[in-house]
Amino acid sequence: MAHYPHPIIAKEGWPFLAIAVAVAAGVTWFGGWVSLPFWIIALFVLQFFRDPPREVPQGEGLVLSPADGRIVQVGPAQDTYLKRDSVKISVFMNVFNVHSNRSPVDGSVEDVWYSPGTFVNADLDKASTDNERNAVHIRTASGRDVTSVQVAGLIARRILCYVKRGDRLAAGQRYGFIRFGSRVDVYLPPGSVPKVAIGDIVKATSTVLAELPRD
Template sequence: MRMRDTFIKPMHREGVRFVAIFAVVTIGLFLVSELLGWIGVGLTVWCYYFFRDPVRVPPARGGLVLSPADGIVSLIEQAVPPKELGMPETPLTRVSVFMNVFNCHVNRSPVAGEVVSIAYRPGKFFNASLDKASADNERNSLRIRMEDGRELAVVQIAGLVARRIVCFVKLQERLQAGDRFGLIRFGSRLDVYLPEGVTPLVSIGQTMVAGETVIADLISTDHIR
């Protein structure tokens, strides 16, 4: 890896127009004041950084549930998946990953499988770190069926300042673990509903890397929480 690649990450196409807007505003600020112009430069760099889309390398072994987002594990609890997905109303272990405005916001599939349901639901914009955000906030939910027939739900949840959930995938599309499936701007949360009987291997407060950090093992029976 070149030194440049350590600091300069590729940007997702969703961010191009936002960076362009920030850059145009920055030019205008320089016409008003040099100080304001340099503040604009800083905000433009932040915008580019927000939409970064670094290369991620999933674990080689299958049968793992990977984090769908960069951020911090904010909640681990039993909850029923969103009704609009049509899954059984049985409480499953839900692992929530909270993303702040400095995290990479490209979302990745936790497992390999087929997208059998996509459901968008409008809602409110509470702080995404709060428990009630799962039920009340705007969200977009995916139901993924794995080769062994088990299903997993992953839910994009808008946050306090997030006003746009983007989903890249379509019904019946097949995903590999770690594939990009969406993006949220600007600050939000991802919930993963693990299959029944699967125990998470992460703890509240743990830092997650999308497409790389293992949340759970679908194969091993030697689970450690």
């Protein structure tokens, strides 16, 4: 099972949850039943920042989903970070998905790039190039290069990434968070075999997105 320092509720959510509960409790104290909408908001905040542990599939060359959500792109694309052809798989997260981001593979962090940008709907392909984003280049022990890119969405205004060059990541390890609707793009080496299709619903860590080339 992937290691999570703050299981069940993401550490990023505690300030928001504390404020939401405090406001709801205060309105309840002074206004009784009129506090119901505030408790609904508190429940929404609670579900948004949930961060459950996940089982890590075992196998050679597996690429795990870095996020919960829906597959919106699978196919050949240019990895502009590593300047190469690649297989791109994109996961779109709506506001009801878990928003913790996990490493898709075991490996070392070779580089991290942050790019400011706009905030168009993350469901659109142009979000990959136009929106605020943070890319992490991971190299596996077998020398395969994988780029995992956190992309901000229409509502999101804060991408959080907790790794830097030289760090090591285990497959399924939590490495970042994006607040509210967003997406994660994964660029894989040519010859990688996708195991998902557009429209599939995936779970971070527990869903296998693809297999890396064997030779």
